[in-house]
Structure formats: C-alpha cells, structure tokens
Amino acid sequence: MLRRRINLLFGGDEKRVDSRTIYVGHRPCPATEAFIPPKFCDNRIVSSKYTIWNFLPKNLFEQFRRIANFYFLIIFLVQVIVDTPTSPVTSGLPLFFVITVTAIKQGYEDWLRHKADYEVNKYPVIVLEDGRSIRKESEKIKVGDIVEVVEDETFPCDLILLQSTRDDDTCFVTTASLDGESNHKTHYTVPDTEKDLQSLNATIECEQPQPDLYKFVGRMHIYKTDQEPAVRSLGPENLLLKGATLKNTKKIYGVAVYTGMETKMALNYQGKSQKRSAVEKSINAFLLVYLCILISKAVVCTTLKYVWQSQDGQDEPWYNEKTQKEKDTYVYLKMFTDFLSFMVLFNFIIPVSMYVTVEMQKFLGSFFITWDKDFFDPEIQEGALVNTSDLNEELGQVEYVFTDKTGTLTQNNMEYIECCIDGFQYRNSDSMSELDGFCVTDGPVSKLQQKAGRDKEELFLRALCLCHTVQVKEAGPDEIDSDQVDGLVSELSQPDEQRGFIASSPDEVALVKGAMKHGFTFLGLENKSMKIRNRENNVELYDLLHVLNFDPVRRRMSVIVRSKSGETLLFCKGADSSIFPRVRQEEVDRIRMHVERNATEGYRTLCVAYKQLSPEEFAVADAGLRDARLALQDREEKLMAVYNQVETSMSLIGATAVEDRLQEEAAETMEALQGAGMKVWVLTGDKMETAKSTCYACRLFQRGTELLELTVRTLEDGGRKREERLHELLLDYHKKAVQDAPPVKAGVTRSWSTANQEYGFIVDGATLSLVMNPSPDTNSSRYKSLFLQICQNCTAVLCCRMAPLQKAQIVKMVKNSKGSPITLSIGDGANDVSMILEAHVGIGIKGKEGRQAVRNSDYAIPKLKHLKKLLLAHGHLYYVRIAHLVQYFFYKNLCFILPQFLYQFFCGYSQQPLYDAAYLTMYNICFTSMPILAFSLLEQHIAIEYLLDNATLYREIAKNAMLKWGPFLYWTVLGIFQGLLFFFGVKYLFSNPALQDNGQVFGNWSYGTIVFTVLVFTVTLKLALDTRHWTWINHFVIWGSLAFYVFFSFFWGGIIWPFLKQQRLYFVFANMLSSVSAWLVIILLILLSLLPDILLMVFRKPRGPHARQLSEGSLLQTARSLPSPRCPTSI
C-alpha cells in the first residue's frame, strides 16, 4: 500500500513508474486516503509535425540535416560571401527550388495530418459523468473516464471493457484499421463488475503504454463497501484498442486507460528503421570519387594560378588592374578564397538535381508496382502495396530469398485429410478411398478393417471438438446481413452440416470441420460451456475451465474442461515434438509411424493427447493458473511454467493430418528464382518432414539433390555427445559441399546438367542454436563460418523448427557474411515480421494470418507467384533504370564541367566560367533532366515477358553489376573523352575566331555557347542511343528538351534583360547559328562523341526481339533437358 502511494506521489513522472493506476470514473477509492488525480496526457492525437509558427524553421532545419542539402547550402553561402565566378543564383536557385518543393510537399502532408487530427480530435463521444451522459469532443477524454461506444463506432481511446449489452458479457470488434484483420474478435468484460457503473468503485493498475497490440497486463481492484477488494486480472481480451470498430454489439461502456499519444495505435505508428539500398551506397562511393575530382581540380587550378601569376606582368597587367580590396587582401586568405571559388565553379559536377531526380524516379517508379494488374488478386480484391519506394532497385539485386513455408509457399488453406487413432488410420469418409472411414450416422462400422475401440474414437473426436479456440459463426437472422458484408465465408445454406467457424488459425477450423465429418459437431461456446453434438445427435455440455493458449514456443495448446459427469479433463494438441515427450512412450511408437508418413506426404500433423485431472491436481493447476494470470510482471513466464507443469504425463490418443495446399505456381516461382541465381532458403516453424516434402513439391529439392541433414536426429545418431557429432558432421559436409565442389562459379550458377552434384541442406532450430551459440568450452567458434560456407554452396537450404527470432538470426548471419549479399524475406505471418524487418528487402504476403507482415514489409503482394514478376521484371528493370540514371548523371556532369576546367588553363586561372550563368543553372534543371527521368521510368531494355521467361537474365545484373567500378570507369572515361573533345574541338575552331561570312569575330560567350550546344545535344543523344524502348513520352521529352534548349537560347539571347547586370548572351546564339563553321563543328563533335558508343553497340551482344527469336530454339532445348520435377510425394 505504501509503495502504491509513493507511486501515486510520483505519478507525474510516468517514466519512472512501471505501472499506472486509474481511478474508474475518477471516483476516489476507499483504499487510498487521499485521492490524488494522476496526470496523464489528454486524448489529443497529434500526428502533425509542424505548426504554422514553427513550420519554416523546423522544416528548413530538417531539410538541411540531409548531407546533400547541407553541402549545397555551404556552396551557396560561399558564393554569397566570397567573390566567386558564378552568381549565387546558379546554385541558389536549384537549391531553393528543391527546398521549396520539398517544403510544400511536406507542408501539404502535414496539413492533411492536421485535418485528420482535427477530425479525430473533435469527434463527439459520450462520456458518463456523475450518472449523466455528456457529449464531449474526443480530445477531451481523460484517463479514467467511462466512455460509451455504440455499434460500428471506432473506439476513441484504449478502453477496458466494463459492460456490454450482449448477454454473455462479450463484444465483437474488428481491428481492420489496426492490423488489417477483418474477422471479428471477441473481447470480454471484466468479470464481476457490477451492472451499475455508477456505483462501481474500482481502480485499475496496468502497465505503462507499450506498442505491442497483443500484449496488455493489468489488474483491477474492485472495492465494495463491505467486502475485501476483489482483484481481477486484465489481459488483451479486456482491452479495446483505439482505432478498432465495435461490431455486432449495440453498446459498450469502457474506462479509458490509455489516451491520445499513449494509445497503442499511436505508439505503433512509428517509422521502421530506414533501409538503404545498395545503389545508394554506390552513389555515395561515386560521390566521394567526384568530390575528390572536384577538390583536386580546385587544388590544381589554385596552385597553377599562383605559379602563373608569379611570372612577370601576368598577375596584374596594366589593362587589368586589381581593385583596392583585392590588393589589400592577405595572400593566404586570397589563396583560400581562390580555392573556394574554384570549388564553386566546378561544384556542378555534383548536382543537386541528381538527388531530386533519383528521389522522383523512386517515388514515381514505385507506382508501377501498385498499378500492375498482374499483382491484383481478385480473391482479396487487392493489388500490391509499396510501403517504401527506397528499395525498388534492390528488388533486382536479390541473392538470397528467405521464405516462410506456411501461408507463403503453401496456401494456409487447411483441409482435414485423415486421422489416426490409437495407431489406426482413418481416412476422410468422403474421399472414397478403399479405406472406409467413419460412418457418420451409424456408429462404428468396422467390418474387416481394424479399428480402434469406440471409446477411443469418441474420446479423440471429443478432443478435436473441445481443444481449440474456434468460435461458431453466429447465424441469427438479424446478423446475416452484417456477416455477408464482412465478406466472411459463411456457409449458411446448410446450417447444420456446414457451419461457419472463425478461428485465429486455419488448422483449428480444419480440425473442427474434420470432427464434424466424423459425427461430432461443435455447436458453440455459451456461458463458458462448450456444446457439442455427438454421433447420437445428443448435445453434450462441457464447462470450459481453462484455455492454455497456443504459442509458437510451446507449439501446443490445451483446454481444461469439466464434463457433465464431473470429470475434469485436459485435452492437448500440438506438434509431435512437443507432445511426444509429455506422453507415455509406448503410445508414441504406435502413432509415430503414422505421423512421419503423413509428414512426408506434406501434411501438417498434430498429435492429440489427454489427461484426466483428479480434483487435487485440478485444484493445484487452477490456483497456479489464476495466480500466474494475475501477475503483473513476468506473466508470460509464469504462465508458461504453469502450462508446462500441467501438460505432463498425458496419454496420446491420436494424430491428425491436415493438408496445406501449395500456393499457386509455387514451384514455378521457386524454379524461376533459382534460375535467376537466387538461393532460396525455407525458414519454417514446421517440422522437418513436412517442410521437406513441401520443398520437394516446390522443386527446391530435386531427386538428384543430395540432402545434408544437420538435425537433432542426425546429431543423436551414434550416441555420442552432440557437440562432437556436430563438429564431425559439419566438417564432413563442408568437405562434400565446399571443398570437393567445383570452383565457386559453378556453385553460383546452377546448371541443369547432372555433372554437378547439387546439395540441399537441412537444419533445425535446436541444432542451429548449437551452431549459433556454441558453448564456450568447445573449440567451435568455427562452426558458424563452416555452417555458412556449407549453406552458401547448397542450392536450397531448409531450416525447420525455427522460432521467429531464429529466422531473423539466420537472415542476419547471411546478410553480414562475406560480400554482404542482398537478402529478401518473404512471409505472411506475425512470426515472419522479425525476418522481414531484418532482411534488405522485406516482402509481406497479404495472406490469412493477419496483416502484421504486410504492415512491416517494404512491399506487399497478394500471392507468392507475384514474387517472380516483382523480382524478375520490376526489380530487374528498376535496377537497370536507376543504375543507368546514376551513371548518366555523373557522366553528363563530368563532361559538362570538364571544359570549364580546361578553360581555366586559357584564361589565366581566373575562374572565368565558360558558360553563361543561365546555362550553368538550367543545364541540370531543364535541358537534360527530363529525358533521363523519362528514361528511368519507362525504359525496358528487355521486354517484360522476355525477362519473365528467361530467369537467367537476372544474373546479368547480379552483384550490382551496372554500378561496379568497371562501368563507372567506362562512363567516366566517356565523360572525360567527350569533355576533352568539346573543349579542344571548339578551341581549334577558335584559333581563328572570324567564323562568320562577314568577317566578324566571336567572343568568349560564343565559345561557351558552342561548347554548351554540343554538350546538350551530345548527352541527350547519348541517352537516345541508350534508349531501347521509345514510347511517345521518350520521343516527346528527348526532342522536346532539345527544342526547348534551342528555343530558350533564342529567347534568352533575344532580349535585353533589365534585371541582368551584363547582357552576355545577347544574340550570341543567333549569331552562332548564322555561322556555317559553327554548325559544322557542332555536327562533327556530336558525331565524334557518340562514335565510341555506336561502336560498342555494334560489338555488344544483340538483344531484344531479335535475340528473342534467336534463343527461342535453345530455350526449348533447355526445357526439354530439364529434369522433370520428381518429388517423392505428389500433392
């Protein structure tokens, strides 16, 4: 009590306290003498970042935190402060443009957020205060208020459900807007709260807000005037989350526990860590190179300037005297400002516009993924979702694919196949197999077939009917409409036989339906008692005492029920590995064979066990469970301990087999990925045999594949210590797969010939943890690298029995291995989130296991089969596009600035710009930006269909091939070559500047304009040469840019601009065009600059439709020589 008071005293400083106390309805509770209303934040949602007042400074500050913007700001400031060759406008204008556009965009987004916030915050809600219902604005809700919510409204804050209009003290909600799960979830009122909320006097003690949607721990103390305060435990099932919607329930009352920014929804709306793509790293590397070029250019020029000036009469000839200020400047300061001036003069080599264009390309480019109708799934009426556009090109670089099995490779659409009771197999009756099944109506019908005893059968079926958390879909006449609206599969046409079931896991529904086929129907849960109808059409009632929930660590769940006859029974179902150790061994042997056979056939198997609890046993378990549930801290651990204690010495009654169909085109997709040089790793929590059969079915393993197993089973062979055996196996496999294998090249490219032995590697969770966390005493630090090497040399790796964190661990291990390969994780469930977040690219499948994977992914697709197009077509194209964009940008700025650099040698190193300021500014913004943007959005150097047909093409761009130093060098050399050509070509022309037929001469601005004209035409035509896919947009922007340049030059030179200090370009362009020599030199230089490219193009391998026809024949051949998919089971 004392501690609580201390907590209350420090209630203002919430961070220091790990739980909060809420007074329901702000009524002081009798237990505390002094009622100090604790301070919590109000229910205002602030998702906006800025206010009108702080928008400008805050936004600018954030924008200049980006290193590129900051660099350009510095350049701009240098231009303002130091006397530099180009006016500050040349770099200020683009920077201003970029900053303004970004600010406007962010401002607009923030305005939208303000609007949304306003809408949410001003939403009227009803709050119970002093017995009256008062309408309030949502933002005024305080923690402790009792809030009324009616059907189809969303909860305004996180509420603890106190009262519902439903009889069974439940309410239904959908959390579609939180996690995308549209099914109804049941939430329960706090038990034993009084019906009259006005007289309720209670406090709630709960943890401080935390973002996990599915976790909530709390305790409610209910004070009654004449009794000891009652304590009720609160769990997530009592908590109604802000953002969820009330369904099928007229009205509820709840007390606000978390408000405003502390609600779970608000806490969850946090950015994931930013993933950076490999291309971005390349850009940064290139930037560094260019920065070095820039600095060395400036240094060279500065040095030469002072060398040159030291000659007689060069520094200050009589015709060009310095100003007084220049004379007074200290020489070293002058050198420094000269250096800065050169930096400014050459700074265009690192253009602002590249960042803008790359960002725009990524942003706009990602729309093509959302727009792709091939990604549209008619079943869920959704297409692909792009959560981040930063990683588009990474899709073209994937080397490792980590895939989940259930729901990803398989459909997660479970169908009950068979069961095995006490060692006897029961095939589904309507499968018409020779094994006859149960007779649905007539009781046991074993004529010749051996059957388990009827008792056992019924026990097993009751177990199936009871041991689950399935809800029966309510089919009351008033609810039919809403059901259909919800789009759930309701099979109401045959109300008895085909009932609708809702469950968190499809396995459970399959099992309940399976039991129904065998005559035991689950009718529903009412008032904590489960109703089932047995074969004799009698309704049996069982009191549901406890549910020992399923969790992936235990891999099992149990229920404790009490039958009408007073027996207390525990039914448990779970994975064989978690059940077998907990049952009597002699029973195991009878069933194990069936389980393993089912598993190899690719079925998911579950074992069912039961245990009769004596009243004493139950009392112990009951107390333990209640205690653990009430625990505020470490509740999970405590519950787990009790669960493990209860679920022991059970007897095994049978096993079930449920089929999980492969996803559409799963095998084709996997084959394509492997053909594209990707290594596919299957990471699953499922058991080895099932996973293995799925791998065979997906053709990840082929008949010729030699499987290297590193599992608990192989480790226990030979009866030695695990560590020793592990060491031995690892060395053995390493020798096989790594040392004896032909050189790395063959390992990477999977050839279809049988000459190369292919290896598949299987490891399970337990062994993996041995490898990853070896005990310190063994000399096993090498395990990890050995393991990794083996894995990297195998065509497919299967990791089964994985905990979610282990999945992430594996991804991390591969990600950080040598060469840091690009990894992709694909999964559909909450258990895949960790690996989705860990991998370079995370892909979520909009499957049946909720939306958590989708929410945390970078891209979400409806089906696995879409992965093929996403990677092979979109990824490939995006990579090629952006790689070309980056290289082209560096190239075009190199040959833009190089003539300006060379010009310094002929103008006394005086930082005289070669081009006019307008050209300097507009070059990257207007003249050359649109064609490359259009190219980088539309280019398809290879047709999409062709990319999909020939997965091997993906290998050509593997390992960042287009942004390696080789191609970079090519582009750089090309840029240098063209820059030299432009400058010296025009220089030789200007050896006699009398270029007009009237004998008049051209000056320095004509020189610059000719160079610039050649430059603009060359870089644009170079892009035109690279374009393989000319849509009308390409035509428009390429020719339009050139036309615009000509038009602009005429315009710019055609008017005496009053705001310009110097009319440098007045009629320069027009005069240039009147000179035949200028025309001739422009044509000559453009052609000569493009000659290397044209030559290369001839020598390069032809591609496109031409190549398509050529290789179609060979394609057919490979198809024929493909080993046909042979797997031990056919599904």
Added chain:
Amino acid sequence: MASSYSAKEEDGQRAGAPGPAGNANSGKKPDNTAFKQQRLPAWQPILTAGTVLPAFFIIGLIFIPIGIGLFVTSNNIKEFEIDYTGTDSWSPCYNCAQNYSWNSSTPCRCTLPFTLEQPFESNVFMYYGLSNFYQNHRRYVKSRDDSQLNGDLSSLKYPSKECEPYRLNENKPIAPCGAIANSMFNDTLELYYIDPNGTQTLIPLMKKGIAWWTDKHVKFRNPGGSNANLTAVFQVSTKPVNWRNPVYELDSDPENNGFINEDFIVWMRTAALPTFRKLYRIIQKKNNMTPTLPRGNYTLEVVYNYPVNSFEGRKRMILSTISWMGGKNPFLGIAYITVGSVCFFLGVVLLFIHHKYGNRNNSSDIPN
C-alpha cells in the same frame, strides 16, 4: 513526443496515415491502361551491325567530301599576317615599343613594308591580333557596365561596382567604365599600296560593318537618344584613364561616335582565348576587274599607342579574305576528312567482322 511519433516522415515519401486511409487504395483493381501496365506502344530500335554499318559508310561518304570542300575553301582563303610588336631591334616599331610612355603627347609612328605574293580578290578583312592578352580573365570580363553602354543615364552617373577600379576618376564617373573599355585597342593602322612605279596610294579602309549588327543597334546605345549632343550628355562623366580622347570624340561621324563606335563595340566583345584577332577594317572590292589588293608591295603605317611589352604580348596585323565558312582555318576540313575516313575505315572493318561473326551465327543456327 510528436517527433518520435512520426519519425518515418523523414523523407516524406509517404504520408502513411494510419487508420482507414491506409486501406483506401486497396480493394480497387488497377486500371488496365497501357501506361500503368508499362505497355505503351514503343519503338524498339535495335542497333546491330546490320543497321549501323550503312550509317558508317554514309557518314564517311558525306563527311569526306565536306571535309575536302572545307579544306579547299580554307586553302583558297588568302591570309597575310604581320607582327609589328617591335620587340626586335631590327623591327621598325622597335623604337616605338621601347620608348613607350603613357604621357607622350606626340604619337609614335612606325612603317612596316610588306609584300603580297598573291592578289587578294573580293573583300579583304583587316584584323588586328593580340597575343598573351587575357581578355577572358574573369576580373577583366566582368569589368563593364552593360546598362551604361546601353545608354542608361543613371548608370552613366553611377557606374556599376563591377567596373572597379575603373569606375571613378577624380570623383567623376568614367564613361565607358571598366577595364575592358579602359584598355581599348588604340593603335591606328593604315595601309599603303606601293605601285611598281613607286607611288604610295592610301588604301581606303571601311570602318562600318565590323561589329555585330545587334550590338551596334541594340546592345550599345548612346545616352540621351541618337540625336543628342554627345558632348553635353557625357559632361557628367570623365574619360577612361588610358584614353587620349573622351568617348564622344572617338569619331567625327555621329553614327559611329560615343558608345556606338564600332571599334569600341568590337573591343568590348571579349575574346575567348588569350591569342585572338579582332576585325579592324574592311577593304571593299572596287570592281570586278582589279583585285582588291593586287600583288605587290605595301606599307603598313602604325600609330603605335598600345603597349604590350609589359606583359610580353604581341601585336599583329592580319589581312584575310573570307569565305562562307569564315576566315582561314584548316582545322575543320582536316577534322571532317579524318572523321569521314575513320568512319569509312570502321565501316570496312566492321563489315569484315560482321561477315565472319554472322557466318558463325548461321552455322550455330543450323542444328536448331
């Protein structure tokens, strides 16, 4: 709290508002438009040896004749160049160059005899050339005030800062201000033809049409309109330090005086390279019968006003005829011939390679 709440907005890529907005775009089938499906009709050019080879030959076939034409044209242009810097003691201008002083009131004259081996037909253009003169130095290039030169009266009184240190002289604004104007070339060149019988005839030199038309008529304007009294208008200003005469006494012809003096305009168009030439005068063709400049002996009379020794510059006088491609410049012709030949040669080589390569291709196709 708010900042951590929306940390993702860093890049502003995606508003990502939670709640119903997140699902707004789903549930809608993407439009099946060619653009959105990346299926815009497209022309897919394939540059193969087959398509490029003819291009090489065509380029070769076009460029070589052009080059030859240019080369011949350039060769037919007559050009005569004479250096009159006077650095060597035997040079007639040696004395003028050596004894140069800014203050001397009497102009120094020197006479250079020369011989034209060939007659110059049609119009002959007379250039002066300077070497090692950095007209393209940044400090120099920007040292002008174009609005003053455009006739702006306020700029006449208050010249631009860029003109420093040639902006004010004795607190009076300089017109035209700036280093370029101040260093205007002021040698006077005259040409005499010496008849075989020994008589000297002054060759008439035309000083109109040496500057760009647009410069003369639009960019450069005298303050106060075309008919104003220049002397009065320029009274507020003073002459550039190095000039002997104020700007309104550059020429007696009012159409060629003040800022619109063509010599001045030509000088104000800064040269691209430190060695340059500028058009000085035009010698017009008299009639069809006699060449403009017949072969024979000439003298160049120089009024030596312009010092270049201090920065080791050179001064030249150039006589040149002009063709459609401008002055004499063999570069273009040679370049065109070279590029044309290279293309042609490449075409041949490629044809050879393609022939072999193509054969190999065919042979591998046969088994299919």
